[in-house]
Amino acid sequence: MTQPSPPHHLYEDVLAILIGSIHVAVGVLLFRSADIPMGGTVGVAYLAHYASGLNFGTLFFLINLPFYVLAWRGMGRAFTIKTFAAVASLSVLSEWLPTLIHLDHINAVFAAIVGGLLVGNGLLVLIRHRASLGGLGVLAVYLQETRGWRAGTIQMLMDLVILGAAAWIIGLQAAALSVLASGALNMVIGVNHRRGRYLGC
Template sequence: MSGADHAPGGPGEPPRHNLFDDLQALLTGTLFVALGLVLFRQAGLMTGGTTGIALLLHHATGWRFGLLLFVINLPFYALAWRRMGPRFVVKTVAAVTLLAWLSEALPGWLQLAWVAPPFAAVGGGLLIGAGFIILFRHRASLGGLNVLVLWLQERFGWRAGYVQAAIDAAIVLTALPWLDATRLGLSVLAAVAMNFALAVNHRPGRYVAF
């Protein structure tokens, strides 16, 4: 990329990210999220977002998880294309693909014998929240509800972390038939930790995603 790619878009605007900036952000952000999901899976915790919705529907219907996740994300990609532009959608599709690959590869690189469930909830939640922030700041997301909450933040000024926390908590609570009370409570704690990181570090007017 040329030096012009780092030039401000206008008076008072910050420099734009170049291709290297975006590539490292996609790799780092998705790696953080994948590591957080490893901790969740090890502790048997539920997650929110479209991943959580797909898991709920999988448990309820027996339909294939991958197909459900793909179908659930389609309307959100359409929203992203219309409201945020093709560049955002391309980066988001790349991030989702990379996360899918890392989720398959990590068990071969990292094997955990045991993890304390409370640590998995808090540590995994903070890792995922940090990963989301990195992606958001480079005009990318992991699709689904990330797209919706980012649009709501940019359109109405609603804090992305608070909106995501409310949605994720509702999804996790819906998983009650498949979780015992302890894992349900820890899953809610994980959603709170993840969205605490978002709410504190990704505020409207400080560093927007678009």
């Protein structure tokens, strides 16, 4: 029988949130450079940014605010605080990285695959430290806990709506690339995050 994992120290959580947020921010930078939308709250913020021209980081931060109430009720204080820190970090990094990295050209398929892998790896780090990037993922988990609906199904349906909006606003090619990116992202999570497979998990 696997022994329960000891809790992470504060400095480990801080480092994990920073590392995870950097991975996600670089992935989002690749997506934005190739005009590839995403699912989830990042996708909603990207579409709002694309349609309005407003600051992506600010939009992402503001869209997440209502979901912290659900996170607090459904997952507790520690999860909510760490999620808030991750969202704030990504909001800052997503606006700061373009001043450090300038991409004149990037192949869209490469951006979709590598960006998806980076975002998936970043999310994996956050998940391992009981944090998330908030938003629609929190809503899906909350509905699963309170209504018994499957979080994965809810998330998939919400992502389909977002991708449908992306196809209408940006175009079918961008939506197809988003599906490719989502596949790469979910492959990272699926292969590396299975309860009981690893020591201490």
